[in-house]
Amino acid sequence: MSSTSSSEHSRILGGYARKLSHAAKPNNISIHINNHYHSRVYTTGSEVSGQVTITPQTDTRFDTLQIVLLGTSKTRTDAVNIPQTTSHTFLKLIMPIPESSYPIPRRLEAGLKYTLPFTFVIPSTLTLNACSHQVANDSVQEHHTRLPPTIGSWEKDDFAPHMSRVQYVIKARVYVDDATDGSSTKIMEAGEEIKVLPTVPEDAPLSVTKHDDLYVMSKSKTLRKTIISPKTGKVTITAAQPSASMLSPDGQTITSTTVPLHLEFEPISIDARPPKITGISSKVTAVTYFSAGGINHYPNLKDWHRSFGSDGRGSYSSTISVTTGHFGQVKWSRHLTAQARRDSGYGSDSLSSSDTDLPPRPASKKTKGNLPSPIFHSAQLQVPIQLPVQKRTFVPTFHSCITSRVYVLWLTVTVVSGGNSAHLTLGVPLQIGVNGTDSHPDNAALPPSFEETEQADVDEYLRPRVMSIPTIDFHHNGALPGYADIHYNRRRTVAAH
Structure with a gap:
C-alpha cells in the first residue's frame, strides 16, 4: 500500500469505502454472517464467514481493529446471600488484520463505509490452556478441553437454568490507545451470537457404584399376593x-436407544410363580451443574453437594416424560441356586436351557420359618426409548470447567403378583452425543491454518463478580491460534451528490 496516497489510505480498509450522505448519522458498527439465520446451528468444522461494516458519524481516530470468535461459559451462584458470577472464556479465535490493510493515518472518516471480511471455522477441540486448573485425572481434563454446546439460547427450552450459560459470539471492536499509560479504550463494539452443537462421540459407560447418588442401577422389592398375605x-x-x-x-433429530434390564425373582417356596410385568413408564431428567470455581471431577459421580466448598456450587434439574417402546413378552427361566446344585449333584446342569448364560446364583438366605428356596427365576428385557426432541432442545452430555450437563x-x-402390584424405579445414566458430518455445504473452501497466537483478555478469561476470587487458576497466556494473512480486495466507490 506504499504507492497509495495518504488520503486514499483513509478511505481503504478491508474491502471498500463508499461515500455516503453528509447527513448526521450515529457511529455504527455491524456484523453480517453469510447465509445466517436465527435458528441456524453450527457444528464442528462449520465455516462462519461474513463481514464487519463500520459507518462513522464523525472522523474517528483509532489504533486497533479486532474481529474475534469468543466461546464463554458463565455461572451464577449464591454465596452467603451474595450473587456470585463467574465468566470463563474457553475459546478466543482472532481474525488477524494485516498491518498493510490499515489506513495511514489511522482515522475513520465520516461519511465513509468500511467493510472487513472475516472467516472462522468451529474447531474440534480446545487447547490444553483452556483448562489449567487442577483436575482429578486426565479423563476429566480431556472432557474439559472439548467444546461445550450452546446453553440457554435455543428457541425451545433446553433445560438450562439462569445460573448456567454457554455462548458463542462473533465480536468486532475498535480500540484507541492511551498515550500516557499504554492502555486501550474500546470505542466501538458489535456482537452477533451463533448457536454451536459440536460433534460429541459416544463415551464408554460409566462405572456406577452405590456411592454415586444420582443413579439407581438396581432395585428390589418384596412381593405379596395381597397386602395382608x-x-x-x-x-x-x-x-x-x-x-x-x-x-x-443440527439437533433436529435423535436416535432411539434401548435399556437392557435383568430381572430376578427369588421365591419363598418352590411353587411360587414369578410376577407379571404389566408396564414400564419412563422420563428423563436433565441435570445442569454449575460452580463459581474450577470443577476438578465428574460432578454426576459421588455426592456433588457434600463437596460444597467456599467457591460455591449448585445443580438444577428438569424432567420430561419420554416415549417407551414395546418391550415384548417377558419370558421367565427357572434356575437352581449354587447351593442347590451342590446338594443335588447337578453340578453345572440347570433346569433351563438359558442357564448357560447366567453365573451360578448364590443360595437365598434362610428366612424366619422357611427354608431357602433352591431355585430362582430370571428374565431379560430390552426397553426402547425415544427422546422428545420435538418438544425440548437436547444438548449433548458435556463437562466443562465451571458447568456440566448430564x-x-x-x-x-x-x-403384579396375584392381585397386588408394586413399582420399582431405576435411574440410569443416559449419554447424548452428536453425530459428525463429513460434508458442510457452506464450507466450499476452508480458511488457512491457524498460525498467530493471542492471549485471552484477563477481564474476560475469568471474571469473578464477588469480593473473593473463585478457586480456579486459568492461565491467561494460552496459545489460541489465529488465522494466517487473508488478502482483501480493496476498492472504493464514491456516491453521487
Whole structure:
C-alpha cells in the first residue's frame, strides 16, 4: 500500500469505502454472517464467514481493529446471600488484520463505509490452556478441553437454568490507545451470537457404584399376593447403561436407544410363580451443574453437594416424560441356586436351557420359618426409548470447567403378583452425543491454518463478580491460534451528490 496516497489510505480498509450522505448519522458498527439465520446451528468444522461494516458519524481516530470468535461459559451462584458470577472464556479465535490493510493515518472518516471480511471455522477441540486448573485425572481434563454446546439460547427450552450459560459470539471492536499509560479504550463494539452443537462421540459407560447418588442401577422389592398375605418372594431389577442417543448435527433429530434390564425373582417356596410385568413408564431428567470455581471431577459421580466448598456450587434439574417402546413378552427361566446344585449333584446342569448364560446364583438366605428356596427365576428385557426432541432442545452430555450437563433416564417397572402390584424405579445414566458430518455445504473452501497466537483478555478469561476470587487458576497466556494473512480486495466507490 506504499504507492497509495495518504488520503486514499483513509478511505481503504478491508474491502471498500463508499461515500455516503453528509447527513448526521450515529457511529455504527455491524456484523453480517453469510447465509445466517436465527435458528441456524453450527457444528464442528462449520465455516462462519461474513463481514464487519463500520459507518462513522464523525472522523474517528483509532489504533486497533479486532474481529474475534469468543466461546464463554458463565455461572451464577449464591454465596452467603451474595450473587456470585463467574465468566470463563474457553475459546478466543482472532481474525488477524494485516498491518498493510490499515489506513495511514489511522482515522475513520465520516461519511465513509468500511467493510472487513472475516472467516472462522468451529474447531474440534480446545487447547490444553483452556483448562489449567487442577483436575482429578486426565479423563476429566480431556472432557474439559472439548467444546461445550450452546446453553440457554435455543428457541425451545433446553433445560438450562439462569445460573448456567454457554455462548458463542462473533465480536468486532475498535480500540484507541492511551498515550500516557499504554492502555486501550474500546470505542466501538458489535456482537452477533451463533448457536454451536459440536460433534460429541459416544463415551464408554460409566462405572456406577452405590456411592454415586444420582443413579439407581438396581432395585428390589418384596412381593405379596395381597397386602395382608404372606410374602411370595423378592424381585430384583438391574439395569445396564444404554448406548448413547445421538443427535443430528443440527439437533433436529435423535436416535432411539434401548435399556437392557435383568430381572430376578427369588421365591419363598418352590411353587411360587414369578410376577407379571404389566408396564414400564419412563422420563428423563436433565441435570445442569454449575460452580463459581474450577470443577476438578465428574460432578454426576459421588455426592456433588457434600463437596460444597467456599467457591460455591449448585445443580438444577428438569424432567420430561419420554416415549417407551414395546418391550415384548417377558419370558421367565427357572434356575437352581449354587447351593442347590451342590446338594443335588447337578453340578453345572440347570433346569433351563438359558442357564448357560447366567453365573451360578448364590443360595437365598434362610428366612424366619422357611427354608431357602433352591431355585430362582430370571428374565431379560430390552426397553426402547425415544427422546422428545420435538418438544425440548437436547444438548449433548458435556463437562466443562465451571458447568456440566448430564441426563438420568428413569424407568418405573410395574410388577403384579396375584392381585397386588408394586413399582420399582431405576435411574440410569443416559449419554447424548452428536453425530459428525463429513460434508458442510457452506464450507466450499476452508480458511488457512491457524498460525498467530493471542492471549485471552484477563477481564474476560475469568471474571469473578464477588469480593473473593473463585478457586480456579486459568492461565491467561494460552496459545489460541489465529488465522494466517487473508488478502482483501480493496476498492472504493464514491456516491453521487
